[in-house]
Amino acid sequence: MLTDMYQLTMCYAYWKADRHNLNSNFELFFRKPPFGGEITVMAGLDQVLSFLHNFNFTPSDITYIKKLLPSASPSFFTYLSSLDCSSVTVSAIPQGSLVFPRIPLITISGPLGICQLLETTLLTLINYPSLVTTNAARFRIAAGDDKVLLEFGLRRAQGPDGGFSASKYCIIGGFDGTSNVIAGKLLGEDVKVKGTHAHAFVQSFKGLEEVVFEEGTGGEKIKKSTLKYRRELHWEDTHEGELAAFISYADAFPSQFLALIDTYDTLGSGLKNFILVALALDDAGFKPAGIRLDSGDLAYFSSEVRKAFTKMSNQFDRDFFHKLMIVASNDINENVLQELKKQEHAITAFGIGTNLVTCQKQPALGCVYKLVEIEDQPKIKISQDIAKVLIPGRKHSYRLFGGDGSPILDLLIRENEPPPKVGERFLCRHPFEEQKRVFVTPSRVEKLSSLVWDGKNGVVGGMPTISASKERVKSQIKIMRGDHLRYHNPTPYKVSVSDALFKFLHQLWLDSAPVLELS
Numbered sequence: 001m002l003t004d005m006y007q008l009t010m011c012y013a014y015w016k017a018d019r020h021n022l023n024s025n026f027e028l029f030f031r032k033p034p035f036g037g038e039i040t041v042m043a044g045l046d047q048v049l050s051f052l053h054n055f056n057f058t059p060s061d062i063t064y065i066k067k068l069l070p071s072a073s074p075s076f077f078t079y080l081s082s083l084d085c086s087s088v089t090v091s092a093i094p095q096g097s098l099v100f101p102r103i104p105l106i107t108i109s110g111p112l113g114i115c116q117l118l119e120t121t122l123l124t125l126i127n128y129p130s131l132v133t134t135n136a137a138r139f140r141i142a143a144g145d146d147k148v149l150l151e152f153g154l155r156r157a158q159g160p161d162g163g164f165s166a167s168k169y170c171i172i173g174g175f176d177g178t179s180n181v182i183a184g185k186l187l188g189e190d191v192k193v194k195g196t197h198a199h200a201f202v203q204s205f206k207g208l209e210e211v212v213f214e215e216g217t218g219g220e221k222i223k224k225s226t227l228k229y230r231r232e233l234h235w236e237d238t239h240e241g242e243l244a245a246f247i248s249y250a251d252a253f254p255s256q257f258l259a260l261i262d263t264y265d266t267l268g269s270g271l272k273n274f275i276l277v278a279l280a281l282d283d284a285g286f287k288p289a290g291i292r293l294d295s296g297d298l299a300y301f302s303s304e305v306r307k308a309f310t311k312m313s314n315q316f317d318r319d320f321f322h323k324l325m326i327v328a329s330n331d332i333n334e335n336v337l338q339e340l341k342k343q344e345h346a347i348t349a350f351g352i353g354t355n356l357v358t359c360q361k362q363p364a365l366g367c368v369y370k371l372v373e374i375e376d377q378p379k380i381k382i383s384q385d386i387a388k389v390l391i392p393g394r395k396h397s398y399r400l401f402g403g404d405g406s407p408i409l410d411l412l413i414r415e416n417e418p419p420p421k422v423g424e425r426f427l428c429r430h431p432f433e434e435q436k437r438v439f440v441t442p443s444r445v446e447k448l449s450s451l452v453w454d455g456k457n458g459v460v461g462g463m464p465t466i467s468a469s470k471e472r473v474k475s476q477i478k479i480m481r482g483d484h485l486r487y488h489n490p491t492p493y494k495v496s497v498s499d500a501l502f503k504f505l506h507q508l509w510l511d512s513a514p515v516l517e518l519s
C-alpha cells in the first residue's frame with residue numbers, strides 16, 4: 001500500500017488486457033551522483049528484502065483499493081489478494097557498495113503486474129537510504145578516519161521515519177554513534193547510542209546552594225574538592241549556576257562526565273568550571289570524558305581548550321587532560337569539515353545533525369525504475385535529453401580493476417555476451433559518444449550484481465547486516481582513487497558499455513525513432 005496510485009491503475013489495466021503475466025525485466029538505477037561528487041553508496045537493500053518477504057494485500061487493503069477503483073472487475077481483486085513475490089527474482093549490488101550512474105542497483109524479473117507494483121516502494125526504500133549513506137560517507141571522508149562522528153539529527157529530520165532511517169544509514173556510511181534511542185533499541189549492538197547534555201541542564205541551575213546529593217555518595221566530596229581548586233586557581237568569578245550544573249552532572253555520571261561549556265562564556269567560565277570539576281573527579285578516582293563546544297569559532301575554541309588542558313596537565317601533573325575529548329557541534333556540514341581540516345584545531349569528535357540527515361546539499365537522489373525487457377523483447381525509452389535514454393535489454397555489470405587495486409571503470413554488457421577477463425584487453429565504450437573508447441586490460445574483474453531474492457527460497461545469501469555494510473563502504477572507499485573522491489571537481493568515474501551493447505543500443509534507437517519529414 002506504500003505506493004503511488006498509478007501502480008494500481010496500471011496493474012488493473014495490465015490485468016484487464018491479459019498482460020499481467022508477461023515476463024518482464026525492470027532496472028533500478030540513478031543518472032547522476034549526489035552532492036556534486038562522483039561516488040554514491042548503495043543502501044536500503046535490507047529494507048527491500050524485508051518488503052519482498054512481506055509483500056501482500058490484506059483484506060482491509062483490498063476493501064480500500066475497491067473504493068479507489070470502483071469500476072474494476074471483482075476478479076481483479078481475487079488476483080490482487082493472491083499476489084506475493086514468489087514469482088519474482090531480484091539481483092542487486094551488495095549494500096554498502098560504491099555505485100555509479102546507469103549501473104542497475106537492482107534488477108527485478110517476473111510477471112509484469114507484480115513487478116510494476118513494486119516500483120514506488122523499491123524507489124522509496126533505496127533513494128533516501130542511499131542518499132543519506134552517501135552523505136555520511138562524504139562527511140567521514142571530510143573528517144578523516146581519526147575523528148569520532150556522532151549523528152544528532154533526529155530533532156531536525158524529515159519526520160520520525162526519516163530520523164530513524166538517517167540514524168541507521170549514517171552508521172553504515174561511517175558514523176560511530178547516534179543520539180537516537182529508538183534506533184539503538186531496534187537496531188541492536190551495531191548502533192551505539194551516545195550523548196552529552198544540552199544548555200537547558202546548565203541554565204536550570206542558579207547557584208551552588210542548589211547542588212544536592214544522596215546521603216553517603218561521593219558527591220559532597222566532589223563539590224568540596226571542586227571549590228578547593230576554585231580558590232586555589234583564583235577562578236571564583238566563573239558562573240556559579242554553571243559550576244553547580246557541572247558538579248551535579250559529574251555526580252550523576254562520574255565515569256562519563258562530558259560538559260557543554262558554551263552556555264555563558266566558553267573560555268571565561270565553561271572551560272574553567274569543567275577543569276575544576278575534572279580535577280575533583282580525578283581525585284575521587286574517576287576519569288572525566290571531555291567537553292562539547294556548540295557555538296563560535298570551533299577551531300579557535302578547541303585549540304584554546306587544548307592549550308588549557310595541556311597547561312593544567314603540567315601544573316597538576318595529571319595525565320588524563322591529554323585524553324579528554326573535544327566534541328564540536330553547531331550547524332556542521334561537509335564544507336565546515338573541509339574548512340576545519342585546513343585550520344589548526346583540536347576537535348576529536350563531531351556531533352552533526354541537521355545538515356547530515358536532511359542532506360542539505362541535495363535533498364533527493366534520483367533513482368528511477370525502468371522497464372528494459374518484456375518476453376525477451378528489449379525495450380528502449382528515447383528522450384531529447386540524452387542522459388534519459390534508456391539502455392535496453394537485460395544486462396550484466398562488472399567493475400574492472402587496475403594493477404594498483406583501484407577500480408578503473410564499471411562496464412555494462414549484454415546478458416549473453418562473454419564477460420571481460422583478467423589480463424585480456426576489452427573494448428569499453430562511452431554509451432552515447434561514439435569516439436570515446438578505451439581498451440582496458442583488467443587485473444581484477446568483479447561482477448557487481450548477484451541474486452538476492454528468488455521466488456522459491458526468498459532471500460538468497462542472507463540479509464545485509466549493518467556491520468558488514470559499514471565495513472563494505474569503508475573498504476570500497478579505501479581502494480577508490482583519490483581524485484574520484486576529491487571534494488572540488490572530482491575526476492569523473494567512467495561507466496562504459498561493451499561494443500556489442502553499444503551497437504545494439506544505437507541500432508534499437510535508430511529503429512525506434514521515427515524520421516521526421518520536413519517540407
Ligand SMILES: Nc1ncnc2c1ncn2[C@@H]1O[C@H](COP(=O)(O)OP(=O)(O)OP(=O)(O)O)[C@@H](O)[C@H]1O
Nearest residue numbers: 294295296297298299300330331332333336339340
Ligand atoms: N573555524 C571554523 N571554520 C569554518 N566554519 C566554522 C568554524 N567554526 C564554526 N564554523 C561554522 O560556522 C557556523 C557558525 O554559525 P553561527 O555564527 O550561526 O553560530 P554561532 O553564532 O557561533 O552559534 P550560535 O548561533 O549557536 O550561538 C556554523 O555552521 C559552524 O559549524
Ligand SMILES: O=P(O)(O)OC[C@H]1O[C@H](OP(=O)(O)OP(=O)(O)O)[C@H](O)[C@@H]1O
Nearest residue numbers: 152294329330331332351352353354355
Ligand atoms: O547543529 P546540528 O548539526 O543540527 O546538531 C544538533 C544541534 O542540536 C542541539 O541544539 P539545537 O540546535 O537544538 O539548539 P541550539 O540552537 O542551541 O544549537 C545541539 O546543541 C546541536 O547544536
Ligand SMILES: O=C(O)c1cccnc1
Nearest residue numbers: 152179194195196197351
Ligand atoms: O547528545 C548531544 O549532545 C546532542 C544530542 C542531540 C542533539 N544535539 C546534541
Ligand SMILES: [Mg+2]
Nearest residue numbers: 294329330331
Ligand atoms: Mg543548533
